[in-house]
Amino acid sequence: MYSILIVDDEPNYLIVLSELLREEGYEVFTAGGGAEGLGVVKEADLDLVVTDMQMPEVDGLRLLEQIKEFNPDLPVIMITAYAEVEKAVAAMQAGAFSYLAKPFSNEELLVNVQKAVQLYSLVRENTRLRREIKGKKSGFSGMVGKNPRMQQVYELIEKVAPTPASVLISGESGTGKELVAKAIHMNSSREKEPFITVNCAALSDNLLESELFGHEKGAFTGAVAMRKGRFEIADKGTIFLDEIGEIPIVLQSKLLRVLQEKKFERVGGSKTFEVDVRIISASNRDLKEEVGQGRFREDLFYRLNVIHVSLPALRERMDDMPLLVDYFINKFGKELGRQDLSISQEAMRLLMTLPWEGNIRELENTIERAAILCNNNIIEADDVQPDSLQPLQENSWSQGLDLKQLVPASVGLNEVLYAVEEKMLHQALDESNHVQARAAESLGITKSLLQYKMKKYGIKKKK
The missing domain is CATH 3.40.50.300 (P-loop containing nucleotide triphosphate hydrolases)
Structure with a gap:
């Protein structure tokens, strides 16, 4: 429903016009003068103002100027006396949508009102679309x-x-x-x-x-x-x-x-x-x-x-990962002015192994961050590696550890990693009495990643 404000210092005129517009399905506000009218403009969500030109203190032309300062797009129809041609021209120059010279017919008023509110509706929609484009929202x-x-x-x-x-x-x-x-x-x-x-x-x-x-x-x-x-x-x-x-x-x-x-x-x-x-x-x-x-x-x-x-979920459509990564690389490459942005095979392999609890949104954020931080316009594995999977520091317990003394040469790397990871999960959960948040904190990972790994190894949540 379109909302219209009528401004006139003649009460009878306000009654006649407001009843006419309400019968046509418009929501109508009224004001008995320019100052009061400006107050309504600032308080109500309007689609059109219809104002008389001749009013004491704040006349229609001054009201028009104040409205345009507050909301340049809000249409204003001026009502003028027959002999006020010069003022009508001045109003159009100041941004009025149109003017009606008294006496005018109901049909003439309604045609002008309909055109004005429809135009304002289009202006609002175009503004919204421009904001969406500026905000880089995908279609x-x-x-x-x-x-x-x-x-x-x-x-x-x-x-x-x-x-x-x-x-x-x-x-x-x-x-x-x-x-x-x-x-x-x-x-x-x-x-x-x-x-x-x-x-x-x-x-x-x-x-x-x-x-x-x-x-x-x-x-x-x-x-x-x-x-x-x-x-x-x-x-x-x-x-x-x-x-x-x-x-x-x-x-x-x-x-x-x-x-x-x-x-x-x-x-x-x-x-x-x-x-x-x-x-x-x-x-x-x-x-x-x-x-x-x-x-x-x-x-x-x-x-x-x-x-x-x-x-x-993204983990249920991992065959789409290369397409998605390529799409986001092109997107952020254009935004950052890095047209030759690419990704290494090692980085792509790593992306294919991560749990992606945040799905497409998490992937998009990961590629955006990598596009900003990578060197030589090539996204490497280190650029897409989550914080929870960062490599151990130099002062880690692993320094000087001789794995040959612990693991037979015939055992594959993946078997060792899986066995160690599963054991660490059990140990962290036991030590935290199966409080997942505490277990995840002790392992240096997020709770969602812990839950993913529990599911991966079939570790049941204790009730």
Whole structure:
């Protein structure tokens, strides 16, 4: 819903214009003068200002200048008397969208209003897209891989994108869930409309409700101005709710209503808003298990899970590692001005052996760091080696150790390494009473890496 401010010192004129615009489905604010109008501009999330030219103290032209200082893109329509041609020209030069000379017809006003709000909507969307490009966010082209599991994902995206169905994306953190959501949006009929992302785990319960549905001025402490929520901003487009399993049970009913009826109220408000938004959600939790535990509504789960896309972890698609590494090397080579950036075979072999608990995101960060630190534009094994696997220092216990006295020559290196590693894991867990965090700290590795190695050697967690 578009929000419009009408500024006029004649109360009757405010009533007539506001009723006309409300009947057309606009949300209307009114102000009886320029100073009051500027206050509303600074407090409310507006799409258009319609102001009279002749007003005492702060006239329409001065108000226009102040609005342009605050928000240069916000359109302003000036209402002028028939004889104020010179002032109308001055207003256009100062950045007014258009002017209407009294008397004007309702149709003339509505045509101008519609053009103004649609233009502002495009300006906002272009600004958002420029920010995304500047922030180097990947689009559909950022999805890389020939693994059969990924091919299934691509096929599912192509099938579901043109439909209005809600989609639930599951997968571990860092597997690329937002990329899938963007791919669905960009291949749908909504591609030219907003794509809005909300991380449900990043906000407290109260702030999350306000973020999703907006709030009215004074709705809570700190709500000094009206603010539109993400659903309202995403109207006609797509909203991506990441980590949806973190939404509190109290808020889930309000989300369910949006899915069923496409209606909601802002926090602290009684007015009902209606939106046309496609919902794509994602979670690294098992939402079926959350339903069983009573932490997630079953009816909401089925509404969200019309189509389910499951993303494989990186360790389940290691055949894609060379493609992914090549993609990130090209990406960071261009960004850093190192066009001939490459990677050694030894470094690639090391990448193929690591557990990648952080999945694609961890790999991307690793290649970015290596691209910055490597010498001669060649990424070596030392550049991609995790901190937890750094070589032993010179004063290590290993200095002077004669392995020939301990290990028969017929035993392979891998057998020795695996045996020593497994024994060290058992020892660290026994000494820490199986407190994994303490065991990992004593071994100098992360808890997630310890858990990976326990699984690798079949070491069970003590209950």
